[in-house]
Amino acid sequence: QQPVQSPQAVILREGEDAVxxxxxxxxxxxxxxxxxxxxxxxxxxxxxxxxxxxxxxxxISASFNEKKQQSSLYLTASQLSxxxxxxxxxxxxxxxxxxxxxxxxxxxxx
Amino acid sequence: NAxxxxxxxxxxxxxxxxxxxxxxxxxxxxxxxxxxxxPGMGLRLIHYSVGAGITDQxxxxxxxxxxRSTTEDFPLRLLSAAPSQTSVYFCASSVSGGTPxxxxxxxxxxxx
Numbered sequence: 460q461q462p463v464q465s466p467q468a469v470i471l472r473e474g475e476d477a478v479x480x481x482x483x484x485x486x487x488x489x490x491x492x493x494x495x496x497x498x499x500x501x502x503x504x505x506x507x508x509x510x511x512x513x514x515x516x517x518x519i520s521a522s523f524n525e526k527k528q529q530s531s532l533y534l535t536a537s538q539l540s541x542x543x544x545x546x547x548x549x550x551x552x553x554x555x556x557x558x559x560x561x562x563x564x565x566x567x568x569x
Numbered sequence: 570n571a572x573x574x575x576x577x578x579x580x581x582x583x584x585x586x587x588x589x590x591x592x593x594x595x596x597x598x599x600x601x602x603x604x605x606x607x608p609g610m611g612l613r614l615i616h617y618s619v620g621a622g623i624t625d626q627x628x629x630x631x632x633x634x635x636x637r638s639t640t641e642d643f644p645l646r647l648l649s650a651a652p653s654q655t656s657v658y659f660c661a662s663s664v665s666g667g668t669p670x671x672x673x674x675x676x677x678x679x680x681x
Contacts, residue, residue, distance in 0.1 A: 461611075491668055500659060500672035501612065546611055548669075554619065556627055557669060559604075559612040 460485055462549045464560040471537045471567050479563045481547030482529040490523050490530035491548040491557060494541075501546060504532075537567045571595050575660050575673035582650045582680045590645040590676050592660030598671070600663045601643040602627070603635065605656040606675075612659065618643055650680045 462483045471477055481490060489508045493501040507523035507530060519541075523530045534541055544564050548557040576591045594601065602617035604627075614627030618637040632654060634646040643662075647654060658676045661669030 489668075500674055501669075502672075503668070503670045506668050548612075550668075556614050556617065557602075558614070558628065561609065561611045 461558055462547055462560040464545075464547060464563050466563060467561075468564040469566070471534075471541075471565065473539060473567055473569055474536050477534045477537060477565060479532040479534075479545050479547075479565070480529060481532070481549070481560055482527070483549050485528065485551055487523075487525065487528050487549050488552050488555065489550045490521075491550075492521055492530075492532050493546045493548065493559075494543045495546065495562075496543040534565070537565075539567050539569065541565060542567045573660055573662055573671050573673040575658075575676050577676060578674065579677045580679070582647075582678065584650060584652060584680060586650050588647050588650065590647075590658055590660075590678070592643045592645065592673060593641050594643075594660075594662040594671070595641065596662065596664075596671065597640060598662035598664055599640065600669075601637070602661050602669055603633070603643070603645045604659045604661065604669070605629065605654075606659060607656050615645065615658075652680050654678065655680045 465480045491506045492504040495501040509525040518535045521532045544562040546562045547560045573594045599620045603615040604612040613629050616635040618624045621640050624635050660673040663670040
C-alpha cells in the first residue's frame, strides 16, 4: 500500500525551513528518503529503522515514529541545491519490497 | 567505478515489439530492482532480485520478465510493448535488503 506524503508541493526562500511528512496505515519496519532532481535518477538520502530513531545528513534530518507509522524529513536553512522532489519509501518487514510515496516537490528560490 | 549502468538511455518502440532493457552493476551488490516512474506517480516496483538465480514480482509485474543469471546483470524484458508501458525505467542496487541505494541514470521508453 502506497504511503501518503504531505505536502504535495512547497516553495521556500533560501534559509527557510521545511518539513515533509510520510505516513502509512500499516505497521512499518523502515522508512527511506530520496531526493530526485528533474531529469535525473533518485538519490538515496537515509534509512530509518523502527525504534523511533532520528538521523541527520548535513542540514537534512529525519525522524521515524513507529507508533504513528509516520516519518518526517526536516530541511533546515534551505539552500538552492535542496530543490527537487522528495520521495519516501516504506518497508513493512526486513527484506520486503520498498513501496514509494507519490513525492513532494520542493522549490527553493533566492 | 561505473556504479549502475543502464542501456539504452532512450528508446522508441512500436506496439507489439519486444525489447530488453539492460542493467549492470559493478559493486557486487546482491539486491537489484527495476522501477518505472510515471509523471506524478513516484516509483513503482516491477521486479526485484535478492541474488543470482532468485527473482520476484513487485507491484506492477505484468508485461515484464526478468532473470538474474549473474550478480552483475539484471535485464528487464518487455514481451509485447503497449503504449501503457511508456515510462522512465530505473534499475537500482544495494548491498543487501530492500533499500535501493544506487540508481542507474534511467531508460526513457516511448511506445507508439
